[in-house]
Amino acid sequence: MVNLLWLQTFCALVETGHFTRTAEKLAMTQPGVSQHIRKLEDYYGCVLLNRRGKQFDLTDAGQQVHRQARQALAMLGELDRSVRTDSPWEGVIRIASPGSLGLKLYPALLDYQRAHPGLSMDYVFAPNDSVEQSLVENRRDLGFVTRTSTRAELSCVPISSEPLLLAMPAGGGAVTWEALERLGFINHPDGAHHASLLLGANFPCFEQISQFTQRGFSNQIGLILEPVSRGLGFTVLPAHAVAAFPQQASIAVHHLSNPVSETLYLLKRRFQQVPQRVEMIINHIEGLLAEKRFE
Structure with a gap:
């Protein structure tokens, strides 16, 4: 990989147009500037400057190196500033x-x-x-x-x-063990876990979710209550998921006697x-x- 210091020296030389002023700008000696340019030419295997005494012009290769070196150094400078700044808003x-x-x-x-x-x-x-x-x-x-x-x-x-809530179809009547058995369970990835926590705390006869017929399953958080809203079963979900369901009138949300969060x-x-x-x-x-x- 090319030495970035050589590229910086080369770009500074092109911008000042003078070896002495470049040395002063970079706090280097003039021979040091010349050495960096020679090393850069050796690295690319071509002449970058057409020297005319104390004057010089860029060769085609020199123009290409200068153009891309400026872009690369600007990008590295922006990276350095962004890392060092650590802005809370960017x-x-x-x-x-x-x-x-x-x-x-x-x-x-x-x-x-x-x-x-x-x-x-x-x-x-x-x-x-x-x-x-x-x-x-x-x-x-x-x-x-x-x-x-x-x-x-x-x-x-x-x-x-976050509270866990029991969701049943709207108009499903009182929450009883018999009503839940008739409806069946709408399962989801955390369904067994959530149901065990909430139903286990409120129904002494609850042992495991397999006591209910599984009426459906969805792994899409926004769709789990869709079959419930159509009267196909009940489920247990965290409160934020229940509140986000757009068809609230189609479901009945129950806060049980022993709340669980x-x-x-x-x-x-x-x-x-x-x-x-x-x-x-x-x-x-x-x-x-x-x-x-x-x-």
Whole structure:
């Protein structure tokens, strides 16, 4: 790879048009400037300058090297400035979370991006295991999960909680064990886990989700309540997913006698300092999750 110092010297020489002034500008000796130019010519195997005493002109090769060297040095300079500056309002922020939280959080983060156009939100909806793995592999800057992480590479801090709700078709009547058995269960990737938590706390006869006939399954967070709205079964979902469903009049949402909530945990890579923009977005998310309107 070409020596960047030689390119810097060459560009400075072309811009000043004089070996002595170039040496003064770069705090070098004039022989040192000449040596850099010779090394650059040796590297490319061609003459870059047509010398005429103390004057010179660029050869065709010299013009090409100068043009591309200026572009390359400008890009490296911009990279150096951006890395050293670490602006809280510029750059990509990579986040992963389960779908329910994402349905509520992502639109609010887009509002944050509109207020700070230098930012770019890269948001992925994923189950807990995938969120963890993306942090370990440095594909995400931060993540949210609904259970504690045992990965030694990650720090895991509780940040909020989200209620689990029972959703039945509208007009389905009272919530009884017999009514749930008649309806059957609409399953989803976390369905058995959510149902075990909520139904196990409220129905003594609950043992496992297989006690109910499975009437359907969907892994799309925005569509899980679609079969419920059509009278095809019931399900259990976190509150944010229920609130995001557009056809609220077609479902009946029940808060049971013994409420159950899932704890939300913030994941970051352990012992790794995050950029200022990520620290700022963490603070913003903490504020959103603390607001009553966001519940």
